[in-house]
Amino acid sequence: MTNHVHLLLQVSDIPLSRLMxxxxxxxxxxxxxxxxxxxxxxxxxxxxxxxxxxxxxxELVRYIHLNPVRARMLKLPDEHPWSGHRALLxxxxxxxxxxxxVLSLFDGELMTxxxxxxxxxxxxxxxxxxxxxxxxxxxxxxxxxxxxxxxALLRAKEKLPNRVTLDAVISEVCRCYGISESxxxxxxxxxxxxxxxxxxxxxxREIPHLSLTELAQRMRREVSAISQAAREAGREGGSxx
Numbered sequence: 001m002t003n004h005v006h007l008l009l010q011v012s013d014i015p016l017s018r019l020m021x022x023x024x025x026x027x028x029x030x031x032x033x034x035x036x037x038x039x040x041x042x043x044x045x046x047x048x049x050x051x052x053x054x055x056x057x058x059e060l061v062r063y064i065h066l067n068p069v070r071a072r073m074l075k076l077p078d079e080h081p082w083s084g085h086r087a088l089l090x091x092x093x094x095x096x097x098x099x100x101x102v103l104s105l106f107d108g109e110l111m112t113x114x115x116x117x118x119x120x121x122x123x124x125x126x127x128x129x130x131x132x133x134x135x136x137x138x139x140x141x142x143x144x145x146x147x148x149x150x151x152a153l154l155r156a157k158e159k160l161p162n163r164v165t166l167d168a169v170i171s172e173v174c175r176c177y178g179i180s181e182s183x184x185x186x187x188x189x190x191x192x193x194x195x196x197x198x199x200x201x202x203x204x205r206e207i208p209h210l211s212l213t214e215l216a217q218r219m220r221r222e223v224s225a226i227s228q229a230a231r232e233a234g235r236e237g238g239s240x241x
Contacts, residue, residue, distance in 0.1 A: 006064045020046050049136045052144030062124045090114045146209040173200040185219045201226045202233035
């Protein structure tokens with residue numbers, strides 16, 4: 001881009017910090033020598049987000065290569081000379097740029113894979129910004145579901161976050177309304193139980209790692225009914241199914 005760069009890197013034994021230090025130092029040295037200048041080239045430290053490749057890799061590849069289009073620097077990503085997009089299309093070879101893995105996710109045959117990749121990128125031409133690619137969870141360091149985040153934190157030997165469980169939500173709602181879980185899930189539409197279910201549904205919906213589907217199973221109701229109860233509770237402060 002005009003004042004920053006997006007990199008999608010796969011890290012193995014060498015830490016990302018060492019790779020970035022080497023890259024930034026070498027590029028700064030080359031740039032300063034070429035333009036006869038001195039001093040810092042990059043402003044501040046780079047920002048890195050560890051992503052769940054199974055869930056986000058292809059979307060992120062497309063998002064990065066469409067950045068120049070969204071910034072109105074050009075009409076098509078094929079016109080941009082400073083990205084790996086043309087290499088994935090098979091239109092140029094960049095010895096340092098690996099295309100095999102990304103293309104293998106489209107097809108086992110190279111030309112077919114490149115064609116499917118081109119169609120995939122074209123389908124996203126009118127895609128807007130994706131805020132999740134600029135900010136992750138856990139202090140902006142991770143992008144993935146709770147299982148992925150927990151595994152990454154364990155590998156880094158960091159403390160796992162304390163998460164509210166569905167049991168805790170149900171227990172607290174029952175306490176507030178003075179009913180048992182069996183009464184909460186009972187058939188019928190008594191006002192107290194109905195309102196309590198709506199509140200439980202609303203709270204569950206607002207906590208990213210909790211599932212309305214699981215709550216619906218616990219309440220022995222359809223997911224659509226629980227979802228509707230959550231919406232009504234959000235609008236009106238409580239009513240339900």
